[in-house]
Amino acid sequence: MPDVADALRTGLRDPLDGLDPEQRAAASAARGPVCVLAGAGTGKTRTITHRIAYLVRQGHVVPSQVLAVTFTARAAGELRTRLRRLGVEGAQARTFHAAALRQLRYFWPRVVGDAPWELLDRQKLRLVGHAATTLDLPTGTEVLRDLAAEIEWAKASLVGPEDYPAVAARLHRQVGQPAEKVARLYEAYERIKTDRRLLDFDDLLLHTTAALEDHRGVAEEFRDRYRCFVVDEYQDVTPAQQRLLDAWLGGRDDVTVVGDANQTIYSFGGASPRPLLDFTRRYPDATVVRLERDYRSTPQVVGLANRVIGAARGRPAGSRLALVGQRADGPEPSFAEHPDEASEAGAVAARARELIDAGTDPAEIAVLFRVNAQSETYEQALSDFGIPYVVRGGERFFAREEIRQAMSALRTAASRENGAEPERPLVPAVRGVLARVGLTAQPPPGGAARERWNGLHALVELAEELAATTDGAGLSRYVGELEQRAAAQHPPEVGGVTLASLHAAKGLEWDAVFLVGLAEGTLPIQHASDDDAIEEERRLFYVGVTRAREHLALSWSLSRTPGGRPHRGRSRFLHGLVPDEHPASRVRAERGAGRKPGCRVCGAPLSSTMDIKLGRCGRCPADVDHDLLTRLKEWRVERARELNVPPFVVFTDATLRAIAEQRPTDERALVAISGIGATKLDRFGAEVLAVVHSTGS
Numbered sequence: 242m243p244d245v246a247d248a249l250r251t252g253l254r255d256p257l258d259g260l261d262p263e264q265r266a267a268a269s270a271a272r273g274p275v276c277v278l279a280g281a282g283t284g285k286t287r288t289i290t291h292r293i294a295y296l297v298r299q300g301h302v303v304p305s306q307v308l309a310v311t312f313t314a315r316a317a318g319e320l321r322t323r324l325r326r327l328g329v330e331g332a333q334a335r336t337f338h339a340a341a342l343r344q345l346r347y348f349w350p351r352v353v354g355d356a357p358w359e360l361l362d363r364q365k366l367r368l369v370g371h372a373a374t375t376l377d378l379p380t381g382t383e384v385l386r387d388l389a390a391e392i393e394w395a396k397a398s399l400v401g402p403e404d405y406p407a408v409a410a411r412l413h414r415q416v417g418q419p420a421e422k423v424a425r426l427y428e429a430y431e432r433i434k435t436d437r438r439l440l441d442f443d444d445l446l447l448h449t450t451a452a453l454e455d456h457r458g459v460a461e462e463f464r465d466r467y468r469c470f471v472v473d474e475y476q477d478v479t480p481a482q483q484r485l486l487d488a489w490l491g492g493r494d495d496v497t498v499v500g501d502a503n504q505t506i507y508s509f510g511g512a513s514p515r516p517l518l519d520f521t522r523r524y525p526d527a528t529v530v531r532l533e534r535d536y537r538s539t540p541q542v543v544g545l546a547n548r549v550i551g552a553a554r555g556r557p558a559g560s561r562l563a564l565v566g567q568r569a570d571g572p573e574p575s576f577a578e579h580p581d582e583a584s585e586a587g588a589v590a591a592r593a594r595e596l597i598d599a600g601t602d603p604a605e606i607a608v609l610f611r612v613n614a615q616s617e618t619y620e621q622a623l624s625d626f627g628i629p630y631v632v633r634g635g636e637r638f639f640a641r642e643e644i645r646q647a648m649s650a651l652r653t654a655a656s657r658e659n660g661a662e663p664e665r666p667l668v669p670a671v672r673g674v675l676a677r678v679g680l681t682a683q684p685p686p687g688g689a690a691r692e693r694w695n696g697l698h699a700l701v702e703l704a705e706e707l708a709a710t711t712d713g714a715g716l717s718r719y720v721g722e723l724e725q726r727a728a729a730q731h732p733p734e735v736g737g738v739t740l741a742s743l744h745a746a747k748g749l750e751w752d753a754v755f756l757v758g759l760a761e762g763t764l765p766i767q768h769a770s771d772d773d774a775i776e777e778e779r780r781l782f783y784v785g786v787t788r789a790r791e792h793l794a795l796s797w798s799l800s801r802t803p804g805g806r807p808h809r810g811r812s813r814f815l816h817g818l819v820p821d822e823h824p825a826s827r828v829r830a831e832r833g834a835g836r837k838p839g840c841r842v843c844g845a846p847l848s849s850t851m852d853i854k855l856g857r858c859g860r861c862p863a864d865v866d867h868d869l870l871t872r873l874k875e876w877r878v879e880r881a882r883e884l885n886v887p888p889f890v891v892f893t894d895a896t897l898r899a900i901a902e903q904r905p906t907d908e909r910a911l912v913a914i915s916g917i918g919a920t921k922l923d924r925f926g927a928e929v930l931a932v933v934h935s936t937g938s
Contacts, residue, residue, distance in 0.1 A: 282537025539571030
């Protein structure tokens with residue numbers, strides 16, 4: 242193979258040209274284990290493709306010996322395109338599953354000996370349903386989706402049916418069915434699938450791994466073919482994928498991994514950042530390169546992103562990347578509070594209209610939300626402003642199965658009115674109809690079931706809105722309103738504003754991003770009940786922030802419906818980020834006006850001394866940083882010893898707890914905490930803030 246000098250003489254570009262020092266170090270690292278810790282927008286795809294090109298040009302490997310894997314077909318396609326531009330033809334760039342499928346098909350005759358088994362696709366839910374029927378389990382679509390997802394999680398996590406109950410209990414898995422029944426369903430599903438000679442996507446990884454582990458000849462042929470491995474988005478690897486990678490390597494160490502633990506948002510599917518964070522334990526001689534120069538976003542967006550993730554608790558050292566913006570200055574991120582979701586959506590659409598009129602391509606604008614059920618309000622608002630949009634990562638609201646069923650039931654009920662006066666008020670009538678298609682008083686457990694509930698409940702909220710604005714509206718009027726809303730929507734078209742969940746937005750970027758619905762109970766989601774789940778929600782928020790190149794708008798609403806009673810506050814993740822609502826200035830204003838301070842989470846007035854001290858009411862989550870609290874107490878002991886005073890003279894336990902909950906980042910936030918006046922601020926403020934910053938770093 243030609244070296245770099247030969248490549249230059251033949252007109253091929255030096256693969257190290259145009260790389261910054263850190264990217265160059267990663268691309269030119271010696272063959273062997275390399276770990277690239279790459280923050281958002283730091284050019285990780287550029288780095289790994291140039292590394293492959295460098296290894297090829299240096300003669301360390303031929304293209305056909307390279308296997309690069311990632312997690313989406315789109316990302317794999319991008320890798321292949323960039324490699325071709327660099328003159329690298331023949332390198333394999335695929336998803337884990339696509340690579341495994343290709344290998345399994347090739348080795349199947351040698352390993353199994355008969356015709357390849359058929360790959361399940363849309364039949365999977367039907368097969369799970371058949372297994373559920375044999376066990377007298379519910380067979381509703383949303384239940385089956387949750388059960389199928391749980392089986393996928395178990396297989397991705399290398400948890401067999403026999404071990405599932407114990408593991409599910411230890412990890413507090415909740416899918417709405419007893420763990421023992423889920424285990425029996427899992428076992429029955431696997432048995433039926435094998436009897437019918439079928440494979441699901443998880444089997445591709447497991448069977449390929451088994452072929453390499455159990456058949457020496459297969460392993461030798463594969464390892465002779467592939468010598469160099471690259472894994473993108475390594476923070477998202479599952480135990481099953483890691484085991485397959487180990488089987489591919491077979492004890493070798495020619496592997497480059499790239500990832501960012503701050504962007505781990507798929508734990509619900511079995512993903513874990515541990516392989517990334519533990520890479521140097523496994524390979525003590527590995528080259529580790531940190532990419533922190535952010536070429537995507539303005540310094541203003543980057544600064545906010547760093548503050549969001551800097552507040553995370555328990556961050557391991559390998560995740561502490563501090564992005565440094567490389568672009569020119571841009572506008573400061575904006576924050577807006579609205580009385581209700583319709584007002585919030587209207588404001589977003591109006592601002593999007595302004596950006597488009599000023600020259601921004603609609604395709605360079607995104608509205609990102611936590612759950613797909615939030616999309617309908619924004620679909621309608623964008624339609625009202627004549628803005629085309631594309632729904633990504635989920636069905637359009639009126640195309641969803643539960644919404645189609647509900648519409649059909651509502652039309653039938655409305656036809657019975659036949660122009661007569663409604664027998665009962667609109668909202669109870671709608672609730673009654675929707676109860677027959679699955680709406681319950683409270684959201685059920687399980688992701689798919691909850692998503693369905695959210696969609697049906699959105700129809701109730703539309704009824705509440707109509708009832709509040711129109712006297713005597715009945716089902717006929719309501720159904721007519723729904724039909725108009727459905728008909729008014731623009732069909733998905735290229736070039737429209739993107740509507741997407743935060744999960745679906747991973748790996749994408751836009752000039753302008755609207756992060757909406759940032760209310761407590763939505764982000765973090767209500768069912769995020771423990772510290773790990775809360776921190777994953779924070780990382781999801783961080784992913785949303787880092788999607789924006791230039792314009793970033795963050796918003797929330799106090800009520801779901803127009804005229805509704807304000808019943809929720811902004812997300813806890815916004816605490817200390819909102820300039821006009823900084824806790825210090827807010828508390829001072831409240832004190833000066835003689836008003837009681839409000840809860841920083843839900844906004845409710847505070848009355849008790851302890852609630853005022855902590856800045857929250859007793860009903861809202863504590864969100865205390867126990868690591869910070871421990872360090873604050875250690876600091877207090879040292880200062881009290883130096884001053885020869887009891888520790889409580891420095892700060893009381895309650896004040897330290899308030900600091901550990903609110904995590905003030907500057908003097909304004911620190912003095913906002915009850916019990917910290919000018920004297921203590923002057924005497925201890927800098928030291929306390931240093932402890933806070935050192936714990937969050």
